[in-house]
Amino acid sequence: QVQLVESGGRLVQAGGSLRLSCEASGRTLSVDTMGWIRQAPGKEREFVASLSWTSLTTYYADSVKGRFTISRNYPNGNSMVYLQMDDLKPEDTAVYYCAADRNSQRPGKDDWAYWGQGTQVTVSG
DSSP: OEEEEEEOOOEEETTOOEEEEEEEEESGGGOOEEEEEEEOTTSOOEEEEEEETTTOOEEEOTTTTTTEEEEEEOGGGOEEEEEEEOSOOGGGOEEEEEEEESSOOOTTSOOOSEEOOOEEEEEEO
16 A cells, blocks of 8 residues: 655645645555646546656646646655646646556546545635
8 A cells, every 4th residue: 555645735826836745655666656636626636747756757737737847756765746836826726636556647547546635725816
């Protein structure tokens, strides 16, 4: 099993920036890809970004390209993935979930095995 814990969500004004963090623990050696998915009120979950640990390939939803950046780090031996969000818009308001899987994940064809609890991002306009 892989456990994921997100942090960093808060209220921010339109045009502002925010960085979300996700810490992975457990059987992280089985994970190839980590990413972010969001769900706005009354809408279906939407793929945001993914990053492959092995190939370093990244994918982004068209709606966030050029504004969001996914990255990874291993501070103190922990597996972390980040989502830097710039030029935020009110339509970015959603619960953002960190997710992980042993396979590569891309927009429209993603199927994640592991999920975090989510962190709320609210963009006021």
